[in-house]
Amino acid sequence: MTATVGGERVALGGPRQRAVLAVLVAAGGRAVSEERILADVWADGEAPGSGTLKSYVSVLRRILEPGKAPGEARTIVREGNGYLLRAGSAEVDAEVFADLVGRGAELLAGGNAAEAVPVLRKALALWRGEPYAEFGDLGFAAPERARLEGLRLTAAEYLYEARLTQGGNGSLIGDLEKHTLEQPLSERGWELLATALYRAGRQGDALAALRRARAVLAEELGIDPGPALRRLEASILAQEEQIEALPVAAPKPRGRNLPHALSRFVGRGGESARIEALLAEHRLVTLTGPGGIGKTRLALETARARTDADGPWLVELAELEDPALLAVTLAGVLGVAGATTADRLGEVLGDRELLLVLDNCEHLVAEARAAVGTLLARAGGLRVLATSRETLNLPGEAVYEVRPLPADDGRALFVARAAASLPGWAPDADEERLVRALCRELDGLPLAIELAAAQCRMLSVRQIAEALDDRFAILRDGPGPDRHRTLQATVEWSYGLLSPAEQTVLHRLGVFASAFDLDAAIAVCGRQVMPELSGLVRKSLVTVEAGTAPRRYRLLETIREFTGGRHDPDVQAAHRVWVLAEAAAAAPQLRGHRSAAIVRRLHAQQPEHRVALTSALLVGDGDYALRLAGLLSWFWYAQGIVAEGLGWIKSAIQLSPSAGPDLRAPTLLAEARLSYLAGDFANARRAADDAIRAGHALEDPEVIAEAMLHRALFDALCGETDFLDLARAGLELAREQHEDWLVAEGLMITGMLLRFAGLITEARAHLAESVTVADGCGYVFIHCSSLWLLAKIDMDLGAPEKALTGSWDMLLRLDENGDVTSWVVAVHTLAAALTLSGRPTDGATLLGAADHHGSRVGFSPAEMDPLDAPRQAAIVREGLPADEFQTWYARGRSLTRAQLRALAESSHTAQTG
Secondary structure (H helix, E strand, O other): OOEEEOOEEEOOOOHHHHHHHHHHHHOOOOOEEHHHHHHHHOOOOOOOOHHHHHHHHHHHHHHHOOOOOHHHOOOEEEEOOEEEEOOOHHHOHHHHHHHHHHHHHHHHHOOOHHHHHHHHHHHHHOOOOOOOHHHOOOOOHHHHHHHHHHHHHHHHHHHHHHHHHOOOHHHHHHHHHHHHHHOOOOHHHHHHHHHHHHHOOOHHHHHHHHHHHHHHHHHHHOOOOOHHHHHHHHHHHOOOOOOOOOOOOOOOOOEOOOOOOOOOOOOOOOHHHHHHHHHHHOOEEEEEOOOOOOHHHHHHHHHHOOOOOEOOEEEEOOOOOOHHHHHHHHHHHOOOOOOOOHHHHHHHHOOOOEEEEEEOOHHHHHHHHHHHHHHHHHOOOEEEEEEOOOOOOOOOEEEEEOOOOOHHHHHHHHHHHHHHHOOOOOOOHHHHHHHHHHHHHOOOOHHHHHHHHHHHHOOOHHHHHHHHHHHHHHOOOOOOOHHHOOHHHHHHHHHOOOOHHHHHHHHHHOOOOOOEEHHHHHHHHOOOOHHHHHHHHHOOOOEEEOOOOOOEEEOOHHHHHHHOHHHOHHHHHHHHHHHHHHHHHHHHHHHOOOHHHHHHHHHHOHHHHHHHHHHHHHOOOHHHHHHHHHHHHHHHHHHOOHHHHHHHHHHHHHHOOOOOHHHHHHHHHHHHHHHHHHOOHHHHHHHHHHHHHHHHHHOOHHHHHHHHHHHHHHHHHOOOOOHHHHHHHHHHHHHHOOOHHHHHHHHHHHHHHHHHOOOHHHHHHHHHHHHHHHHHHOOHHHHHHHHHHHHHHHHHOOOHHHHHHOHHHHHHHHHHOOOOHHHHHHHHHHHHHHHHOOOHHHHHHHHHHHHHHHHHOOOOHHHHOOOOHHHHHHHHHOOOOHHHHHHHHHHHHOOOHHHHHHHHHHHHHHHHO
16 A cells, blocks of 8 residues: 655555555545454454554544644544545545546447547556555455455456457457456456457357356356357357447346245334344344244345345255355355355355345354355445344444344234134133233243244143243244254254353353343352353343343343253352342441442342242251341332241241341341231231340340330330330430431331320421431431421421421432332322322322332231321322212322322422422
């Protein structure tokens, strides 16, 4: 590569710097991203950072535009996240060459051969050797080199044709003999040679040349001469007086080999159009996804919609076991049976414009990558649509991940295929519900749904749904190829392509019931797993949850069932260790400033808690279950996980009745709190009393103080009268521990009990202090609980408008913290305050919302707060006529938390100005 500035040749620097410029030149006036430039220029090694690239660009700017300040550069400009070479066609010799060839072709086609000759000579004179020769090992140069060399061949043959048209038959023969030796596969060259020989009166030599052409094409490519050569041979044999050397005709339509669809394509609306748009922008598009996701069907539907004159051509690779036969297989489908290498096939395809559909590349990824890369570099008109469980990982490849079917599409597919198996069948209301649940259980996998639907010939929908615990036994006997006739065979096909290390990691990841991050995978596998996890993602056996940070991964339920990891005792033990460590790290932070993020994390991990508790109980490890239950207790309380939490605790205690106080104390406190939410105050009182004794056995004043405060609350709810003394003693002990969260909790509970006792002034003071302390340490639950109690005091004193002052902010804080039970109670109380403030329709709406969202987790404010909640509900119900109340109450039951949050934000803004 050379460059001139002001007529003088300039030095372009070292190989990498020259390659940067070459990439921009080869882009032909299009912007190239930094990432692409780095990948292309450093394809033979590890790419540096973008700073190195910026340095090279800066130097090139100074070379090409000497004397200009950095901000004044106009040749290499920044565009988006990359660079663009802004040079006219007259400034790049490759473009000058292309323009001259195009002009010569136009002159020749217009009958101006004499004018075409000098133009074409000038074009060919620009050649000074192989284009981009110094970048031979870098892939970016191959497509442009192929384009220019193809154009050079065209220009040479246009020049021979122009000279032949001028009558220089005899003088051309030697040049054309040499040309056919150098380009033996160019049928146009043989056509021109035979024409020149015939016009020179050498009919026999002309026919001999055509026979040589036939022999070369048969030997090298296994094909017969094209129509033009056959017509020329016929004309020579007929001894026609005038034989015209016609311009090279465009390829005639060659048809297609796509199979006709055997069933209606269901769902995936708009996906074919999105893939077609990718094909318009990229020459290689790969559809990825797990086996049975529908990659082949989607690719075929996309291909069938095209109107190409040549193709699309389908190459089915699933049954190809010998990678060495890949090129031959491709050539056979494309009608070029003699091409035994991708290089040769690419040469023959040349500028032939077609779409090649390569189906099931996953077991030949390396070979497919090499073949497709070569074909795309040598055949400028080729586009490839591939399906694979793993990407081909080629530059310029666009990857389209085929996702599971949405619920409605899955239901439609099941019904369509079941109706085909059982004519006249249509689902009733109960079957509709079962079908949707079944499709969800099958991960939206089209193959699994179709196999399930096929069973409708023998089984009812309910029987199929109930049999999914052993899905591999029932989902079989499908109509597709062997690898898709059963779900088991489909998954085994993918599993067999994994390395032993990847198989081991996948087996252990099968223990996860939901999404997991890299740290979780490392913990369960007991080592670094990044290479194997990356491989599993590439091969579509592990999916990535987009938009998560840090990234979270997931196994489809079908893959998880196949791995068997959840039944492996060693894997289960590792999983339990990880779950316990996560819970131990999270528990203290639920009372601090990061509580909202911790609640979200614990909520995402809830399926893992269930798996760990279940496996612990199955192996008889009650101590583990006690420990984990104690750590999760505050999360269960806030989320309203009452019945389930109490169930785990009961089972754990039964397994470990003699557990030490270190395990029993936290679990007893958890049992007390959850029993309180359930309205079982007697059991809550008993559990708190047992927790006090466990605290004394441990000599742990924090446990004793917390248990005393809760025991005082439950004494009051059970009708005892001496609860204040116990509460005050508990609060004093809490203050001595100098733990703000414990002090704030003690102040809140004591303030609640002071209100019960009618000591309003003292209650307000305790609650106000609790708000301050809780706000300082970030204990959102206690902060909001104290605001809730202060609002109730304001309503007691006939000041509902004052009760509203902090209520909206309280509701927003609880919503941000992901709280459920306290949020429901707050909405319930706010409904009464709104009604008492003259807004009964808003009150009825919020009461409906509180009842609806509480019922979703099996929680009722009336059970936890029997003294106030029923009275508050009565206030709201009596605020409107019955019919009008029902209208607004029903509206509230339809509101989502997001809609209620918007209402709270609007009211809070209006209140604060």
